[in-house]
Amino acid sequence: MSTACVLVAAGSGTRLAAGSPKAFVVLDGRPLLVHAVERVLRAGVCDQLVLVVPDGRQQESTALVSGLPGAGGVVLRAVAGGVDRRSSVAAGLAALGDDVDVVLVHxxxxxxxxxxxxxxxxxxxxxxxxxxxxxxxxTDTVRAVAARAGGAAGPVDRASLRLVQTPQGFRRDVLEQAHGAAAEHGLPQALAATDDASLVELLGTPVTVVPGREEAFKVTRPLDLALASAVLAQEGA
Ligand code: CTP
Ligand code: MG
Structure with missing residues (x-):
C-alpha cells in the first residue's frame, strides 16, 4: 500500500500569458512547479510523485525537483501531458507503480x-x-445569469457552495474507473467536468469535502502571481 501524487503541470498558461508554460513561470526565483513539489514533499505522505509536464520537458522537470528536501525517498517520474487536464491526469495515472492504492491529484x-x-x-x-x-x-455574492438545469436565473445561496481546490484524493481503483469511463463514453458531463471528483461522482461515488485553505488558490491570471508573491513574502517574514 502506498500513496502517489499526480502533479499536473502540462498546461500552457494561456490566461497568465507569461511567455512560458505556467508551471515554468518563475516566482521568487523558482518555477511554480518547484514551489508546488516542495510543499507536497513537506507533507511527507507520498511514496511516488508523477510530474505531468509539457512533452519534451520531462528530464528538465525531474532535475528541477530531485534535489529538494524529502525527494530522496520518493519514486519520481515525469511524463508528457495531454491536450486537456483530464488527459494529463490520465497520463499520470498510467505511470503509477503497482503498489499504489491512494492517489492525490494536484x-x-x-x-x-x-x-x-x-x-x-x-x-x-x-x-x-x-x-x-x-x-x-x-465570500462573494453569486448570481446565476441564465437558467440552469434544475435552477432559475437569479441569486444563488452561497452558503451551500464551496470553491473546490486540490489536491483531490482518491482510492486508486475509483479514480481509474472514472477516467476509464470518461474516456470510453465521452459523456457530455464528463467533457464538462473540470476536476476529477466530478468524474468520480458521475459513477455514483460520493465525494467528501474537507476544509480547504486560502493559500491553495490557483495561479490563473497575472494578479494571482502578485498575490503568490505577497504570500511568499509573508511566509518569509
Ligand atoms: N493542466 C495539464 N494539462 C493540460 C491542461 C492543464 O496538466 N492540458 C494542468 C495545468 O498545468 C495546471 C492545472 O492543470 O496545473 C490547472 O489548469 P489551469 O489552471 O487551467 O492551467 P492552464 O491550462 O495551464 O492555464 P490556461 O487554462 O489559462 O491555459
Ligand atoms: Mg486550463
Whole structure:
C-alpha cells in the first residue's frame, strides 16, 4: 500500500500569458512547479510523485525537483501531458507503480498549497472516504445569469457552495474507473467536468469535502502571481 501524487503541470498558461508554460513561470526565483513539489514533499505522505509536464520537458522537470528536501525517498517520474487536464491526469495515472492504492491529484498551479492540506486529504482517504476534495466557502455574492438545469436565473445561496481546490484524493481503483469511463463514453458531463471528483461522482461515488485553505488558490491570471508573491513574502517574514 502506498500513496502517489499526480502533479499536473502540462498546461500552457494561456490566461497568465507569461511567455512560458505556467508551471515554468518563475516566482521568487523558482518555477511554480518547484514551489508546488516542495510543499507536497513537506507533507511527507507520498511514496511516488508523477510530474505531468509539457512533452519534451520531462528530464528538465525531474532535475528541477530531485534535489529538494524529502525527494530522496520518493519514486519520481515525469511524463508528457495531454491536450486537456483530464488527459494529463490520465497520463499520470498510467505511470503509477503497482503498489499504489491512494492517489492525490494536484495542480502545479496551486503552487502554495500548505503541506497540511495535502496531509489531511490523504488521511481522509486512508480513513475510508473513496473521494476527497478540499473546499473553501464562497465570500462573494453569486448570481446565476441564465437558467440552469434544475435552477432559475437569479441569486444563488452561497452558503451551500464551496470553491473546490486540490489536491483531490482518491482510492486508486475509483479514480481509474472514472477516467476509464470518461474516456470510453465521452459523456457530455464528463467533457464538462473540470476536476476529477466530478468524474468520480458521475459513477455514483460520493465525494467528501474537507476544509480547504486560502493559500491553495490557483495561479490563473497575472494578479494571482502578485498575490503568490505577497504570500511568499509573508511566509518569509
Ligand atoms: N493542466 C495539464 N494539462 C493540460 C491542461 C492543464 O496538466 N492540458 C494542468 C495545468 O498545468 C495546471 C492545472 O492543470 O496545473 C490547472 O489548469 P489551469 O489552471 O487551467 O492551467 P492552464 O491550462 O495551464 O492555464 P490556461 O487554462 O489559462 O491555459
Ligand atoms: Mg486550463
Amino acid at each position: 495542480d502545479a498551479a496551486r503552487c502554495l498549497t500548505p503541506p497540511e492540506q495535502v496531509l489531511e486529504v490523504e488521511r481522509a482517504v486512508r480513513a475510508g472516504a473513496p473521494a476527497v476534495v478540499p473546499g473553501v466557502a464562497v
